[in-house]
Amino acid sequence: MLTDWFTVVVQILNFLILVWLLRRLLYGPITRVMAERDARIQAEMAEARRLREEATAEGERHQALVATFESERDARLAAARDELEAWRHTHMQEVRAEVEGLRQRWQEALQQEKHAFLDDLRRRAGREILAVTRSALRELADVDVEARIVSRFLAELGGIPPADRDALAAAALADGGKVHLRTAFALPDTEQARVTEAVTAALGPGLTVTAETAADLVGGVELRAGGLKVAWSIDDYLTSLEEALTEAFGADQKAGDDGEAARPPAD
């Protein structure tokens, strides 16, 4: 007989005991730990999903912020560009006005310098012309230029119309009988006597002639009585010279202005 029923019963008990033992020592702990791990993994997965959703939402919010920022930046840049353009336009107008003002002042200064230069040139030219004339006349004709000037003045005095002469005499009498003689050079006594004689002959006796040297007169003689005067000088020649020079300066300046106007204005 291959089956021992006592052994069968004992083996049944042994197997049931083994089932109980393994349930307590193996299956229970192992399945519990596996369940814990599953729960932990599920929780971590849920947390990961939550974090991913949060990250997605945060990313979308960030993108919206970036879009808003970029649109605001573009708007501000456009506004700043417009403002800058307006500012530049305004200040260009101011700068142009200022440049125009400076240019006008420069033109005025240039005109003043030109007048001063011409005035100075006129005086220098007068002196030089007089000196040259004096030397030339003395060497060529043994003639004193101052004497010739006085003679020319006396001829001028003698040639004035009677009405003017009367007016001049009346002005001298109104001034206490004083007649002022101004010359550009020191008048010798002989010449002064000749002038006094000619004045007396022309305006009448009883007048006192006072002579003085005036530096502003260029090669000339001037007789003043009251508010009237009779004069002769080389001033007229110098005036012609000055007009010629002024005309030449004017032509140069006009050419310069035309050239400047032809250049395109700087923006």
Add this chain to the structure above:
Amino acid sequence: MDITPDQIVYWRWGAATLNATIVWTWVVMAVLAVGSWAITRGLTAHEGMGRGQNILEGIVSLIERQIRDVSDQDPQPYLAFVGTLFLFISLSNVLGIVPGYHPPTGSLSTTAALALCVFVAVPVFGIRRQGLRRYLGQYLQPSIVMLPFTIIGELSRTLALAVRLFGNVMSGTVIAALLLGVAPLIFPVIAQMFGLLIGVIQAYIFAILAMVYIASATRAHAGPDGSDASTQKDGHAHG
């Protein structure tokens, strides 16, 4: 030569005998219990789990998966019973490589005891899941004429379980002993390797067949509309 370890008796007192089957069963039980206790002492659900825990979790997961595949049910109620069948039979057979060891599964008493356990467990699990009335009603399906055949089928499959396992393990042991006498060098080693393979396969077959029987008892017959009664019950209970 002893056909069964029942014949190796260490101590006798009346009808009670302490034979090699019982003693080696206790050894296998001790190995399983102490080994499980030693490994499950330091279980962790976090990182850094040990190699033993890894192996045990693999074995338990494998058993659960097999139960789920066979029964299509939650494996938890059957895990202890079916798993213990598999582990006990496997270890009993695998330890056959130890010299002087007598596998308890080579005893018809042991395989009959295990088959009786299955024979009892099938209605226990069936009644617990379906209720007594519904379970007993299965024996009358599809006709009351089938009742004797169903009962014969229950008994014969239990006998088949016991004899199949006993025959395989006993034959393996006998073949190894015979080969040891005929060609003592190479062939016994090959026979032992085949014996290990056959032992594990037999454990798997025994446990799977037990689960199939339990599953057939716990799974109700299809209703007239083709729906499953247990599924309906579950659905109702859960709903």
